Amino acid sequence: MAAELQLKELAQRKVLLAPGHRLCAGCGAPIVAKMVLLAASDYPVVAASPTGCLEVSTCISDYTAWEIPWIHSAFENAAATLAGVETMYRALKKKGKIDKEIKFIAIAGDGGTYDIGIQSLSGAMERGHDLLYVCYDNGAYMNTGIQRSGATPLGADTTTSPAGSVIPGKTQRRKDLTKIMAAHNITYTAQASPSHWSDLLKKVSKAVSMKGPKFINVITPCHRGWRARVEDTILLARLAVQTCYWPLYEVENGITRVTYKPREKKPIEEFLKLQGRFKHLFAPENEWIIKQFQEDIDREWERLLKEESLYA
Amino acid sequence: MDKVLMEGNAAFGEGAVRAGCRFFFGYPITPQSELPHYLARRMPEVGGVYLQAESEVAAINMVYGAAAAGARVMTASSSPGISLMQEGISYIAGAELPAVIVNIMRGGPGLGNIAPSQSDYFQVVKGGGHGDYRLLVLAPSSVQEIIDLMAVAFELADKYRNPTMVVGDGVLGQMMEPVELGPMPDLVLPAKAWATTGTAGRNTRNIVNSLYIQPEELEKVNLRLQAKYSQMAKEEKRWEEYRLDDAALVLLAFGMVARIAKAAVDKLRAAGIPAGLIRPITLYPFPDIPVTQAAERAKAFLVVEMNAGQMVEDVRLALCGQRPVHFYGRTGGVLTSVAEVTGAAKEIWEVIE
Numbered sequence: 001m002a003a004e005l006q007l008k009e010l011a012q013r014k015v016l017l018a019p020g021h022r023l024c025a026g027c028g029a030p031i032v033a034k035m036v037l038l039a040a041s042d043y044p045v046v047a048a049s050p051t052g053c054l055e056v057s058t059c060i061s062d063y064t065a066w067e068i069p070w071i072h073s074a075f076e077n078a079a080a081t082l083a084g085v086e087t088m089y090r091a092l093k094k095k096g097k098i099d100k101e102i103k104f105i106a107i108a109g110d111g112g113t114y115d116i117g118i119q120s121l122s123g124a125m126e127r128g129h130d131l132l133y134v135c136y137d138n139g140a141y142m143n144t145g146i147q148r149s150g151a152t153p154l155g156a157d158t159t160t161s162p163a164g165s166v167i168p169g170k171t172q173r174r175k176d177l178t179k180i181m182a183a184h185n186i187t188y189t190a191q192a193s194p195s196h197w198s199d200l201l202k203k204v205s206k207a208v209s210m211k212g213p214k215f216i217n218v219i220t221p222c223h224r225g226w227r228a229r230v231e232d233t234i235l236l237a238r239l240a241v242q243t244c245y246w247p248l249y250e251v252e253n254g255i256t257r258v259t260y261k262p263r264e265k266k267p268i269e270e271f272l273k274l275q276g277r278f279k280h281l282f283a284p285e286n287e288w289i290i291k292q293f294q295e296d297i298d299r300e301w302e303r304l305l306k307e308e309s310l311y312a
Numbered sequence: 313m314d315k316v317l318m319e320g321n322a323a324f325g326e327g328a329v330r331a332g333c334r335f336f337f338g339y340p341i342t343p344q345s346e347l348p349h350y351l352a353r354r355m356p357e358v359g360g361v362y363l364q365a366e367s368e369v370a371a372i373n374m375v376y377g378a379a380a381a382g383a384r385v386m387t388a389s390s391s392p393g394i395s396l397m398q399e400g401i402s403y404i405a406g407a408e409l410p411a412v413i414v415n416i417m418r419g420g421p422g423l424g425n426i427a428p429s430q431s432d433y434f435q436v437v438k439g440g441g442h443g444d445y446r447l448l449v450l451a452p453s454s455v456q457e458i459i460d461l462m463a464v465a466f467e468l469a470d471k472y473r474n475p476t477m478v479v480g481d482g483v484l485g486q487m488m489e490p491v492e493l494g495p496m497p498d499l500v501l502p503a504k505a506w507a508t509t510g511t512a513g514r515n516t517r518n519i520v521n522s523l524y525i526q527p528e529e530l531e532k533v534n535l536r537l538q539a540k541y542s543q544m545a546k547e548e549k550r551w552e553e554y555r556l557d558d559a560a561l562v563l564l565a566f567g568m569v570a571r572i573a574k575a576a577v578d579k580l581r582a583a584g585i586p587a588g589l590i591r592p593i594t595l596y597p598f599p600d601i602p603v604t605q606a607a608e609r610a611k612a613f614l615v616v617e618m619n620a621g622q623m624v625e626d627v628r629l630a631l632c633g634q635r636p637v638h639f640y641g642r643t644g645g646v647l648t649s650v651a652e653v654t655g656a657a658k659e660i661w662e663v664i665e
């Protein structure tokens with residue numbers, strides 16, 4: 001079990017994602033990446049990322065923002081690539097050629113995780129590689145120009161699910177990847193948010209201290225794609241949690257625990273109204289989508305609380 | 313006729329819609345993403361389907377399914393995405409299904425970059441996927457030609473029951489040019505008696521397949537495919553000639569590079585060098601006819617590409633050593649320039665003189 005985290009102590013540690021990367025001002029991804037690396041910095045860490053904003057902006061030509069060993073190969077295979085690295089590490093360890101306790105962390109966007117990367121992710125988890133896979137979920141393919149993904153929420157306006165007078169944005173719900181990963185019966189699955197930094201750091205710290213495959217899904221606002229104010233990144237992440245759109249919970253060795261319960265669940269409109277991608281939902285003819293959105297959240301939140309009560 | 317200003321990637325989409333394509337299956341990748349963006353809006357307007365798959369592998373197999381059911385169908389991607397599609401493309405070729413694939417080529421290998429390139433020539437012309445198959449490959453060099461060739465691409469795909477690849481690059485895809493669209497064509501699409509649409513009104517079942525366990529049986533299929541490719545080679549070679557009649561130094565280039573080479577030809581002519589240009593419009597079948605004809609007068613050839621020298625091999629093959637074939641290319645997504653091409657041509661000419 002990981003030691004209790006102290007903010008004062010954490011603030012002394014080196015930030016392992018250096019400034020100078022080309023991510024947008026106000027981007028949620030580097031905030032999440034820095035938090036993840038900070039929480040794991042008790043150990044030497046080897047990281048991997050698939051193609052995406054974080055990858056392309058942190059390794060311009062010969063430069064890298066990563067203060068740790070980091071590998072990228074393609075869009076669909078961060079988990080496979082890191083599984084290969086981890087396998088080599090285990091082999092070297094077995095042969096006595098390496099004795100360090102090294103941790104392996106993949107940090108990937110939702111396109112490379114929910115969609116094209118789910119096959120390699122699922123395979124790595126099922127085979128039981130000792131690695132942590134963190135998805136920074138901003139709900140679309142932001143790197144290629146805001147195309148819808150399997151993580152894009154219902155009703156969102158994207159470049160490939162455009163909201164018009166006939167079709168009100170994305171007509172499908174997002175898939176619940178955290179649940180899918182928990183269904184792999186891996187060591188540890190969790191959902192986190194950069195707005196609740198202590199919760200996020202604890203989850204990462206706990207995950208890296210455990211053996212076996214781990215998965216953490218982190219909501220990561222993108223003001224470009226969400227059509228929101230640059231300064232609202234953390235506010236939006238917080239609202240996602242407070243509306244229970246993004247519940248903070250963990251599944252540790254099969255036992256579900258909700259790590260944050262808002263005293264008062266805010267209506268989803270508070271999350272939606274700050275984002276231009278949902279602007280059209282507030283037109284009278286699209287009210288049903290907001291209603292549907294709220295019903296889905298309520299049902300899932302109740303289900304989660306029930307699931308937790310099974311182990312109470 | 314009125315002209316409209318259109319982006320190349322949008323023109324691939326509009327050209328497809330005007331060619332009667334109503335099914336698009338795609339996946340995001342730069343520098344072709346404007347094409348799916350365009351069709352995500354355009355397809356619903358014409359009662360068509362825009363569908364974003366979860367990967368290129370899924371997209372190309374959706375194309376396989378829709379093509380088997382007789383639809384005019386297309387997908388689009390850029391180099392690394394086309395690499396992922398290769399298995400599906402081979403299956404589509406093996407099952408003899410008509411489909412159109414747009415490839416907006418970018419710099420490689422590996423992740424490379426998103427800058428314009430022609431380094432997929434081998435991949436798209438010489439196969440790419442497994443097995444003895446060929447794609448019909450078209451290479452437009454202007455936004456207007458994109459519109460025009462998309463219609464040709466679908467016609468050829470249907471005619472030969474073979475996938476057609478239309479290649480561009482990041483410059484062609486993302487630049488804007490005036491185009492003449494004309495009225496929306498009133499198309500009567502050819503009937504596809506082979507399509508798997510159910511047996512209503514028929515006593516026989518249609519089968520779409522590329523699996524032949526018996527070697528002799530598969531060989532027969534291969535021979536039939538080869539006969540088809542020979543027919544393509546006989547009937548479908550397309551090219552443009554520019555100031556070629558008395559050319560002693562013949563340049564060859566396709567796509568965007570052909571426009572640069574064309575300007576270089578003018579510069580060379582102004583400097584008293586009798587240069588000309590052959591612009592292959594079909595990359596497969598390769599238009600060897602103008603090459604061998606030009607060899608009767610030409611002293612040397614210069615192939616210009618945005619790669620390390622790929623089409624140049626087909627030019628050498630066409631000439632069988634009759635004339636010296638030189639190459640000038642830029643790689644890594646670097647667009648060549650008129651000055652560079654002119655310089656390379658002048659060096660060759662000085663040696664000849």
